[in-house]
Amino acid sequence: MYKLSISPVFLLALISAVPGSLAQTTTAASAEPTATSNAKLHTVAKAAGKLYFGSATDNPELTNVQYISILNDSATFGQITPANSLKWDATEPARGDFNFSGGDQIVNLARANGQLLRGHNCVWHSQLPDWVSDGNFDAATLTSILQTHCSTVVGRYQGEMYSWDVVNEPFNDDGTMRSFVFTDTLGSSYIDIALQAAKAADPNTKLYINDFNIEGPGVKSTAMQNLVKDLKSRGIPIDGVGIQAHLIVGELPADIQQNIEAFTALGVEVAITELDIRMDLPATPDKLAQQKTDYQTVVSACNNVSECIGVTIWDFSDLVSWIPGTFPGQGAACPWDENFVKKPAYDGIVIGFQ
Ligand code: G3I
Numbered sequence: 553m554y555k556l557s558i559s560p561v562f563l564l565a566l567i568s569a570v571p572g573s574l575a576q577t578t579t580a581a582s583a584e585p586t587a588t589s590n591a592k593l594h595t596v597a598k599a600a601g602k603l604y605f606g607s608a609t610d611n612p613e614l615t616n617v618q619y620i621s622i623l624n625d626s627a628t629f630g631q632i633t634p635a636n637s638l639k640w641d642a643t644e645p646a647r648g649d650f651n652f653s654g655g656d657q658i659v660n661l662a663r664a665n666g667q668l669l670r671g672h673n674c675v676w677h678s679q680l681p682d683w684v685s686d687g688n689f690d691a692a693t694l695t696s697i698l699q700t701h702c703s704t705v706v707g708r709y710q711g712e713m714y715s716w717d718v719v720n721e722p723f724n725d726d727g728t729m730r731s732f733v734f735t736d737t738l739g740s741s742y743i744d745i746a747l748q749a750a751k752a753a754d755p756n757t758k759l760y761i762n763d764f765n766i767e768g769p770g771v772k773s774t775a776m777q778n779l780v781k782d783l784k785s786r787g788i789p790i791d792g793v794g795i796q797a798h799l800i801v802g803e804l805p806a807d808i809q810q811n812i813e814a815f816t817a818l819g820v821e822v823a824i825t826e827l828d829i830r831m832d833l834p835a836t837p838d839k840l841a842q843q844k845t846d847y848q849t850v851v852s853a854c855n856n857v858s859e860c861i862g863v864t865i866w867d868f869s870d871l872v873s874w875i876p877g878t879f880p881g882q883g884a885a886c887p888w889d890e891n892f893v894k895k896p897a898y899d900g901i902v903i904g905f906q
Pocket of ligand 1: 720
């Protein structure tokens with residue numbers, strides 16, 4: 553009789569290749585130091601008077617059973633941000649051809665869990681389809697394309713989103729406006745157009761501009777403050793500034809709290825929107841201890857300013873973090889490791905809210 557024989561090595565390779573498979577759930581526990589707190593992060597944030605503690609998530613991860621059981625715990629995460637599925641390339645891959653399958657999946661999940669949502673994003677230079685960037689549209693056509701996109705995407709989720717990153721990453725690090733098809737054709741007026749379209753589509757969602765490298769004082773933070781002042785002086789709707797906070801262990805800017813206060817003094821709220829703190833791999837006990845301190849520093853800076861309304865991490869597990877793919881040799885940026893074990897950084901967040 554024919555006997556099927558599969559080599560154990562082949563079997564292991566097969567299991568490892570399946571996302572969300574057993575292989576991800578049976579890896580040996582980490583030998584590194586781990587968190588000691590049993591407090592839940594959103595519960596702690598609420599007790600401190602914040603609106604939420606949250607995480608980004610992405611559709612492919614939702615099949616991993618360990619991942620989803622943590623994400624669904626609304627005492628841990630009171631807020632969710634779709635990391636990719638509401639971006640322009642996902643929602644309008646061809647002109648007028650809208651697709652909300654990925655966005656709906658995450659919105660439905662958050663609704664079922666009673667979690668707040670941040671929409672991300674209406675207009676950004678990245679993940680922008682070629683039909684927009686290379687279409688050689690004149691100003692009137694591009695204005696109409698932007699209005700249609702923002703009002704359709706924001707309107708789809710009217711009443712569902714606590715806030716929207718209407719404009720993402722408008723500045724270069726030197727504080728000048730980033731060049732891409734919208735600034736090149738419409739100048740900075742594209743920001744007004746996007747904010748006004750979003751306001752008309754969902755009058756109650758909070759309209760944010762979101763950027764990185766504005767965690768501490770400097771030319772880029774000043775440029776963002778000048779933009780907020782200008783928008784407010786002209787009656788263009790703006791409710792919040794999102795400080796992304798993609799940071800590096802041991803290299804935090806000074807004066808994060810004072811910098812947050814410089815924004816809130818302008819009459820907008822602030823949220824930490826994409827927090828992660830990466831290190832050169834491998835992780836060591838020393839680096840993990842510094843990372844704990846750094847998470848505490850950022851959370852505490854937000855906690856100390858009443859108009860800093862919440863903190864979102866840019867996904868919670870090193871298994872799914874964007875960092876290693878973008879910064880080879882770096883990683884371990886999240887509060888949970890790749891085996892879903894809580895790291896000392898978790899304790900740093902809890903302490904930061906006290
Ligand atoms: O969708 C394609 C898929 O069809 C293809 O098979 C696969 C092959 O690589 O790529 C998929 O696209 C990837 C996309 O994520 C969706 O998973 C891109 O390659 C990948 O580059 C993209 O990365 C995202 C990145 O934004 C793009 O700049 C990250 O997941 C996402 O976490 C990251 O998020 C940004 C924020 O939106 C803005 N702030 C910075 C932050 C980190 O870069």
